[in-house]
Amino acid sequence: MRTHVSAMADDSGGMLSWDESVFRDEHVFEIDYVPDAFRHRESQLQTLQYALRPAVRGNRPLNAMVRGPPGTGKTTAIQKLFGELGGRPGVRPVRVNCQVDATRYGVFSRVFQSIFDYEPPSSGVSFKKLFGQVADRLVDEEEVLVVALDDVNYLFYENEASDTLYSLLRAHETHPGAKVGVVLVCSDTDLDVIEALDGRVQSVFRPEEAYFPVYDREEVADILGERVRVGFRDGALPMNVLDRVAEQTAEAGDLRVGIDMLRRAGLHAESRASETVAIEDVEAVSERARNHRLTRDIETLSDAERELLGTIADHDGGRAGDVYDAFADRTDLGYTRYTELVNKLDRLDLIDARYESLEGRGRSRTLTLAHDAEAVERRL
Numbered sequence: 001m002r003t004h005v006s007a008m009a010d011d012s013g014g015m016l017s018w019d020e021s022v023f024r025d026e027h028v029f030e031i032d033y034v035p036d037a038f039r040h041r042e043s044q045l046q047t048l049q050y051a052l053r054p055a056v057r058g059n060r061p062l063n064a065m066v067r068g069p070p071g072t073g074k075t076t077a078i079q080k081l082f083g084e085l086g087g088r089p090g091v092r093p094v095r096v097n098c099q100v101d102a103t104r105y106g107v108f109s110r111v112f113q114s115i116f117d118y119e120p121p122s123s124g125v126s127f128k129k130l131f132g133q134v135a136d137r138l139v140d141e142e143e144v145l146v147v148a149l150d151d152v153n154y155l156f157y158e159n160e161a162s163d164t165l166y167s168l169l170r171a172h173e174t175h176p177g178a179k180v181g182v183v184l185v186c187s188d189t190d191l192d193v194i195e196a197l198d199g200r201v202q203s204v205f206r207p208e209e210a211y212f213p214v215y216d217r218e219e220v221a222d223i224l225g226e227r228v229r230v231g232f233r234d235g236a237l238p239m240n241v242l243d244r245v246a247e248q249t250a251e252a253g254d255l256r257v258g259i260d261m262l263r264r265a266g267l268h269a270e271s272r273a274s275e276t277v278a279i280e281d282v283e284a285v286s287e288r289a290r291n292h293r294l295t296r297d298i299e300t301l302s303d304a305e306r307e308l309l310g311t312i313a314d315h316d317g318g319r320a321g322d323v324y325d326a327f328a329d330r331t332d333l334g335y336t337r338y339t340e341l342v343n344k345l346d347r348l349d350l351i352d353a354r355y356e357s358l359e360g361r362g363r364s365r366t367l368t369l370a371h372d373a374e375a376v377e378r379r380l
Ligand SMILES: Nc1ncnc2c1ncn2[C@@H]1O[C@H](COP(=O)(O)OP(=O)(O)OP(=O)(O)O)[C@@H](O)[C@H]1O
Pocket: 031, 033, 034, 035, 037, 038, 039, 040, 041, 068, 069, 070, 071, 072, 073, 074, 075, 076, 077, 151, 186, 187, 212, 223, 255, 256, 259
């Protein structure tokens, strides 16, 4: 029997005891959790199954492209399908997170690691050799390789996308008998993937497309309701609270906001020694949860990118040339690299880089933070 909470609160100065919790299984709110139930994505899964089916018969699958805004289930769909494919003999599905591995060498290192069970050296081995070993093994073992390039937009930002795809898509020419299929997963809805590829890649890449739209409010409530059922104790998160979270999540358009909000609201309820989560807990955590993506995006930036974001925060709304002067004082990077970094921050929606015409002096860009400066600076 659990002790009544108010008694616990009195005994321990307003805290639940360490082993008391509103959660049944807190892990279901963590980022690496793959849910058992995956609803409202039936047609997208069907399209992808259709494309990948030849692989289980030992043939090259159709290439595919998965598109849609962040937090709409793209990665989860791949994890589900690849989980199933991985159990089939003769198929090797590999999902590469391009946010982490944003170069051709990085992508092939992941594939190598999946095949050989150890990581290749990060330098000293040529790409050609790495590729050769992967391809030879695929041919010897008669395995079909299916590579998902998740968050492939990062390969584009680093200008590595065309080379990577070229190598994968033409593997059968350089290594006869190699069978490779590619699934691109892109969360940058402003990026026209096909258009952004080199002509030599465009001519061989005609993917099947699966689009993942933002979930509507009912879908969000249904999905989050299931998460609550698995993750919270019975009755610990009432319906009205779920509705409030669903409403805010649908507004944000990213399911991750809701999952994060549920977890934080649960922790907040615990911190005030309550066995149930209330609207006030949601209110208390909602700003942090809504900025979840901002936190994640800033975490993935390189030192130079952070430095630039900090410089823009200090010169919010400034002209690109002026911001560069300030940036150059802090780093030794040249203007070309600076422009690349500006473009990347713009694409990540961390800043808005807009052209303005200067009377009689051509055009210049102004750089403005896309988020509240304080929220950005707190995360840098
Ligand atoms: N239909 C669904 N049912 C249950 N959980 C879901 C569903 N769709 C998404 N999720 C959950 O929402 C979160 C975000 O999903 P996911 O990572 O698949 O999104 P994504 O579209 O790949 O996002 P990004 O583009 O930012 O990588 C995950 O925790 C995932 O478990």
